[in-house]
Amino acid sequence: MNAWLTRIVTDRRSSDVHRDHINATATHRRVMSLFPDNAGPDPRARFGVLFRTEDSTTGPVLLIQSNTQPDLTELPAGYAHSHDSRSLDSLLDALRPGLRVHYRCVASPVRKPGRTTRAHYNLPAAVPLTGAAADEWWLRQAATSGLQPLHLHSQPLDAALAHKTGPDSKDPRRFRHTRTRFEGTAAITDAELLRARITDGIGRGKAYGCGLLSIAPAHAAAAP
Structure with missing residues (x-):
């Protein structure tokens, strides 16, 4: 790798x-x-x-x-x-189940309601999550990334704002990705799965500075 x-x-x-x-x-x-x-x-x-x-x-x-x-x-x-x-x-080669690590990830947590719910409540395809709902999202992501969080601190950040010019240069397209920084300590449950999620990233907005998961052994300094 x-x-x-x-x-x-x-x-x-x-x-x-x-x-x-x-x-x-x-x-x-x-x-x-x-x-x-x-x-x-x-x-x-x-x-x-x-x-x-x-x-x-x-x-x-x-x-x-x-x-x-x-x-x-x-x-x-x-x-x-x-x-x-x-x-x-x-670092990636040394990952193994049971190892405790520091983690940090700036991600864009969202909920994706079904078509019927979107139509009934006039919701977008992806609903940004904040606060406790964002924490719950992260805990689900961690579990499917080979991590069992032992401690979690989350902090909302300014949204990632992106501006793209479409075919009509007078009508730029604007994107907004709500961001939360998640960090703490965790125990590795699946090393192969964790390696894959580190290299692939987590969540949406990867082209706009979201999804990078950093880890470091818990006996070392916190993740960069």
């Missing part, structure tokens, strides 16, 4: 960083610019790319997970204070 985690400490003074930070589509394009072109119809899936941003004192930190090491020389001048990539293979 090839898996890489890249950490880019951005410089908040950069106009490129500011532009990327306020538009999840721009962040997606920035991330994908670090990987080879001509990768087929879904390059994000081809390279196993998942990402999220986290705040720091110097500016947003961009975390990228992928199955191919990104080319960080493609970052604009002045974009980053520092950056590094490291292999996750030894």
